[in-house]
Amino acid sequence: MHGLLDIESLPRPEIEAILERARFFQPPPNETYRRLDVLRGKTIVNLFFEASTRTRVSFEIAAKRLGADTLSIAASGSSVSKGESLVDTLNTLAAMRPHAIVMRHAASGAPQFLARHLQIPIVNAGDGTHEHPTQALLDARTILDQRPRIEGLRVAIIGDIAHSRVARSNVHLLSKFGAKIVLCGPPQLVPRELEQLAPGVSLAFNMNEALKDADVIMMLRVQLERQHEAPMAASEYFRFYGLRLEHLKLAKPDAIVMHPGPINRGRELSSEVADSQSSVILNQVENGVAVRMAVLERVLG
Amino acid sequence: MSSLLIKGGRVIDPASGFDAIADVLVRDGKTEAVGTGLAAEGVAVLDAKGAIVAPGFIDMHVHLREPGIEHAETIETGARAAAAGGFTTICCMPNTMPVNDSDTVTSYIIQRAKQVAAVNVFPIGAITKGSLGEELAAIESMREAGIVAISDDGRPVMNSRVMRRAMELARALDIPVIDHCEDLNLSAGGDMHEGAQSVRLGLRGIPSASEDVMVARDLLLAELTGARFHVAHLSTSRSVAMVAYAKSKGLRVSCEVTPHHFAITDDELATYDSNYKMKPPLRCEHDVEAVIEGIVSGVIDAIATDHAPHAGSEKMQEFERCPFGITGLETAIGLSLSELVHKGRISVARMIELFTTGPANILGLERGTLKPGTVADITVFDTEFEWQYDAQQSCSKSRNSPFHGRRFRGGPVATIVGGVVKWHRE
Numbered sequence: 001m002h003g004l005l006d007i008e009s010l011p012r013p014e015i016e017a018i019l020e021r022a023r024f025f026q027p028p029p030n031e032t033y034r035r036l037d038v039l040r041g042k043t044i045v046n047l048f049f050e051a052s053t054r055t056r057v058s059f060e061i062a063a064k065r066l067g068a069d070t071l072s073i074a075a076s077g078s079s080v081s082k083g084e085s086l087v088d089t090l091n092t093l094a095a096m097r098p099h100a101i102v103m104r105h106a107a108s109g110a111p112q113f114l115a116r117h118l119q120i121p122i123v124n125a126g127d128g129t130h131e132h133p134t135q136a137l138l139d140a141r142t143i144l145d146q147r148p149r150i151e152g153l154r155v156a157i158i159g160d161i162a163h164s165r166v167a168r169s170n171v172h173l174l175s176k177f178g179a180k181i182v183l184c185g186p187p188q189l190v191p192r193e194l195e196q197l198a199p200g201v202s203l204a205f206n207m208n209e210a211l212k213d214a215d216v217i218m219m220l221r222v223q224l225e226r227q228h229e230a231p232m233a234a235s236e237y238f239r240f241y242g243l244r245l246e247h248l249k250l251a252k253p254d255a256i257v258m259h260p261g262p263i264n265r266g267r268e269l270s271s272e273v274a275d276s277q278s279s280v281i282l283n284q285v286e287n288g289v290a291v292r293m294a295v296l297e298r299v300l301g
Numbered sequence: 302m303s304s305l306l307i308k309g310g311r312v313i314d315p316a317s318g319f320d321a322i323a324d325v326l327v328r329d330g331k332t333e334a335v336g337t338g339l340a341a342e343g344v345a346v347l348d349a350k351g352a353i354v355a356p357g358f359i360d361m362h363v364h365l366r367e368p369g370i371e372h373a374e375t376i377e378t379g380a381r382a383a384a385a386g387g388f389t390t391i392c393c394m395p396n397t398m399p400v401n402d403s404d405t406v407t408s409y410i411i412q413r414a415k416q417v418a419a420v421n422v423f424p425i426g427a428i429t430k431g432s433l434g435e436e437l438a439a440i441e442s443m444r445e446a447g448i449v450a451i452s453d454d455g456r457p458v459m460n461s462r463v464m465r466r467a468m469e470l471a472r473a474l475d476i477p478v479i480d481h482c483e484d485l486n487l488s489a490g491g492d493m494h495e496g497a498q499s500v501r502l503g504l505r506g507i508p509s510a511s512e513d514v515m516v517a518r519d520l521l522l523a524e525l526t527g528a529r530f531h532v533a534h535l536s537t538s539r540s541v542a543m544v545a546y547a548k549s550k551g552l553r554v555s556c557e558v559t560p561h562h563f564a565i566t567d568d569e570l571a572t573y574d575s576n577y578k579m580k581p582p583l584r585c586e587h588d589v590e591a592v593i594e595g596i597v598s599g600v601i602d603a604i605a606t607d608h609a610p611h612a613g614s615e616k617m618q619e620f621e622r623c624p625f626g627i628t629g630l631e632t633a634i635g636l637s638l639s640e641l642v643h644k645g646r647i648s649v650a651r652m653i654e655l656f657t658t659g660p661a662n663i664l665g666l667e668r669g670t671l672k673p674g675t676v677a678d679i680t681v682f683d684t685e686f687e688w689q690y691d692a693q694q695s696c697s698k699s700r701n702s703p704f705h706g707r708r709f710r711g712g713p714v715a716t717i718v719g720g721v722v723k724w725h726r727e
Contacts (some may be wrong), residue, residue, distance in 0.1 A: 008501075085614070085617060085618060086618060086619055087617050087618075105619070107619035107620060107621050107622065108502060108503035108504050108573070108620065108621070109502065109503075109504070109573030109619070109620045110573075110619050110620075112572065112573045113573050113574075113575075113619065113620065116572070116574075127503070128503050128621075129503035129504075130502060130503030130504075131503070162500075165503060168501075168503060191500050193496055193497040193499075193500040193501075194500055196497040196500075196501075197497075197500065197501055228489070228490050228505075
């Protein structure tokens, strides 16, 4: 595997191998991750052109647990602000011979563009409104910790789908494994063409319809920073698209609630839901490290 | 003055309906005779056996970037690329720096072209001052200085009343109004055609409706004012249908299409290669088919390249930051042959029409024919030889072509401007 740019082009066996390996990396309850030396002597640069705490820290811990040397660069405060182009920034870093670059960028396709111009493996940590492959992998790992298989599951993804790279990666992954996916949100944030994104996708503009018999409920953050028009009022949004306890009755009794974080309590889900037994939000964060260990090992091992 | 005998080619002149193996004799910059077995003493001979000899091709939509943006293109380099693409005449859009909105800039372009351009250059003047869409430019003065049409290409006139006034003036001056039809509110922030692909790639969309809305508005204004109205780089099925309807109602309406809009679709964007980024954007299969149908049925009058050079540094960025536009002069004939003629959609004669009488009639140019006594602008091309386009070797200053590396069957062989061979394939 030369880098990881997206889920759409990643074959199912490849995904299965990563998820299986991630399970091996999961720590036993109440313990921390084992420290391994499989990537000793490797250098990984985390290049974040867009603010991020959880993803960056998660990648850093994953790399360190595997024995790799890492350094993280918040690119907004570096040469980028001096007018250096993206290609030149990457070329400069590549000349220092790291073994891989983990990058996040606000522009869709930025890692694909760089991968065409550079030899070094690139791991996409989120590109614009396109894909966030490791998020989908960690979500799949989290689902599989709760369910024997993804096939046949009914997954509701709710919120700002249009601007969500998490939604796109999840749709591609879940579809490859035969899940039924319902995308739901305000019409202006759920373009009709999403139905053609992958097999098994349908659209709903009503929470009750989307949540009916759901096995998995994925809530998304409203990405105000990516919306270029006046957003829906927060109260109006929460009233019609926010997840509250009473909604959970519509879903399967053992349905799980997920969220890629950071969560906005009272905007896309109520505090009670976030802290409920159904929530696996912290499991997702935990699995982020295991999955990213598996990805880095596969790219660099 | 020089003389030239173009021997043994298949001469096709749609204006007169001539289509036969023949010789063309050129003297003193004019076509003197077309016929078999022509001979003349001491005349240079161009062997055109196996090739097609056509009236000089006209590209009514190019960006030469001079004055002001000479790092991307100049009148000299753009004209050289035109000659290498088989064009004898090009019309340059006014979005230079400064904008061609006065007779001073118009005269500069014409003078400069006389000094350095390998082909004929006719400027198109701005509709509004600075192409800001507010106040009409000095259209009468520019007309006297030599513009052949008006357009705010790239920055469409959003104010319908301003557009109405421009059309009224253009009607009086008997020049066409060319509009880049795009509702800027609908297209705002968009990077590619809006559809399944844009949603998949997470790129912001430019809906077909942003073009259709403006084509509809302009057709209504053309009816109101009686102006000659021309749709630039038409790209949607609805636009084709509306232009067809307007023509059936007798409006003086015409339209052009670019080779890239009939050759490729938005599927190409999957690589996030900015050489596929232009306005209007590459549309979907359905639109491409409608555009080709429009070419076949005759709704579309001309093929124009919208040659839009950009320096490499501008195209080597994140997709959403890259400017719109691609080069096109050197690949137009190759694409037209491969996508339209070789696929059996149109005849070679119809293709020649789209490059000659089509644009000449729209602009009122006394060119685009091989009739004896007319200016000897002649394009010689071949429909069969195989070649590969190398953008790195382009005569243009810029390299932003999505067709770099593409293999073609057929292309230009020689470009003759005013009786002089300005370019010949080596």
